Amino acid sequence: MAPDDFAFLARLLRRRSGLSLTPDKKALANRRLTPVMRRFDFKDMAGLIGELRLGREALADAVTEAMTVNESSFFRDAALFRKLREDVLPRLVEARGRDKRLRIWSAACAAGQEVYSIAILLTDMGLVRDGWNIDLIATDLSGEAIARAEAGRYASCEIERGLDPHAMRYFRRERSEWAVDAALRRMVTFKRFNLLDSFGWLDEMDIVFCRNVLMYFDIATRLDVLDRIADTMAPDGLLLLGENETPGRAGFAASAGGPGYEKSRASILRLG
Ligand SMILES: C[S@@+](CC[C@H](N)C(=O)[O-])C[C@H]1O[C@@H](n2cnc3c(N)ncnc32)[C@H](O)[C@@H]1O
Numbered sequence: 001m002a003p004d005d006f007a008f009l010a011r012l013l014r015r016r017s018g019l020s021l022t023p024d025k026k027a028l029a030n031r032r033l034t035p036v037m038r039r040f041d042f043k044d045m046a047g048l049i050g051e052l053r054l055g056r057e058a059l060a061d062a063v064t065e066a067m068t069v070n071e072s073s074f075f076r077d078a079a080l081f082r083k084l085r086e087d088v089l090p091r092l093v094e095a096r097g098r099d100k101r102l103r104i105w106s107a108a109c110a111a112g113q114e115v116y117s118i119a120i121l122l123t124d125m126g127l128v129r130d131g132w133n134i135d136l137i138a139t140d141l142s143g144e145a146i147a148r149a150e151a152g153r154y155a156s157c158e159i160e161r162g163l164d165p166h167a168m169r170y171f172r173r174e175r176s177e178w179a180v181d182a183a184l185r186r187m188v189t190f191k192r193f194n195l196l197d198s199f200g201w202l203d204e205m206d207i208v209f210c211r212n213v214l215m216y217f218d219i220a221t222r223l224d225v226l227d228r229i230a231d232t233m234a235p236d237g238l239l240l241l242g243e244n245e246t247p248g249r250a251g252f253a254a255s256a257g258g259p260g261y262e263k264s265r266a267s268i269l270r271l272g
Contacts, residue, residue: 076211078162092238109145112149116188208240
């Protein structure tokens with residue numbers, strides 16, 4: 001890809017999704033965009049980028065979608081889910097005991113593994129049976145990921161990653177796939193949503209899962225998203241980041257003492 005075309009692509013992706021496409025990702029971009037190039041009948045990348053420059057929306061959408069990383073798994077980061085089950089959720093349940101209301105947002109839910117893991121946790125804790133009013137919201141930029149999450153159907157290899165035998169009772173085998181229990185699906189509101197857009201439609205959140213997505217953004221975009229998440233949170237709310245996104249680690253160091261965290265009212269769950 002010509003340097004000029006690559007620079008144009010990087011600007012487009014940053015604007016549309018926050019993705020920070022650094023020059024070392026050139027080969028990755030070529031690999032990911034080759035199927036889009038074929039689907040839209042372009043001879044080469046120059047043709048694809050040329051059409052993007054003309055502002056063709058459907059193509060820009062397909063390019064953005066192709067560049068998202070939708071990797072996820074059930075109960076990803078087992079230690080975090082253990083801490084939620086044994087410590088964080090029991091404390092929150094005690095604090096919200098009068099209203100019996102919990103609002104939880106999975107902010108980059110990919111194909112739904114994260115939000116169904118949360119739904120399993122809440123069901124196992126007896127909150128659903130005890131009549132708690134639980135708003136479980138799952139959003140993602142990718143239309144394909146949201147459609148998969150909403151369908152709640154997984155291949156055996158996806159089920160085998162992270163689900164213990166106990167949690168398997170929430171899944172039913174349907175031919176070559178596993179379908180998530182309808183009651184779990186009904187607990188979740190799915191919506192296609194870009195983290196770069198306004199959070200104005202969200203109620204005050206008790207827990208926000210924003211894991212393994214900010215790491216693809218540049219520092220300024222991370223801080224902007226973190227600031228706006230903090231504004232949506234209850235004063236004792238919790239923001240959960242990915243395993244490698246703990247402030248202080250590489251890439252997040254600049255944000256640890258920066259405006260994002262000064263402004264933040266949310267606690268960030270740290271492990272270790
Ligand atoms: C690696 S997955 C993380 C899934 C899950 N949170 C986890 O930790 O397993 C990253 C997800 O972020 C989504 N994403 C990327 N940019 C986004 C944006 N600007 N707004 C919302 N979601 C975005 C991608 O579509 C992808 O599904």
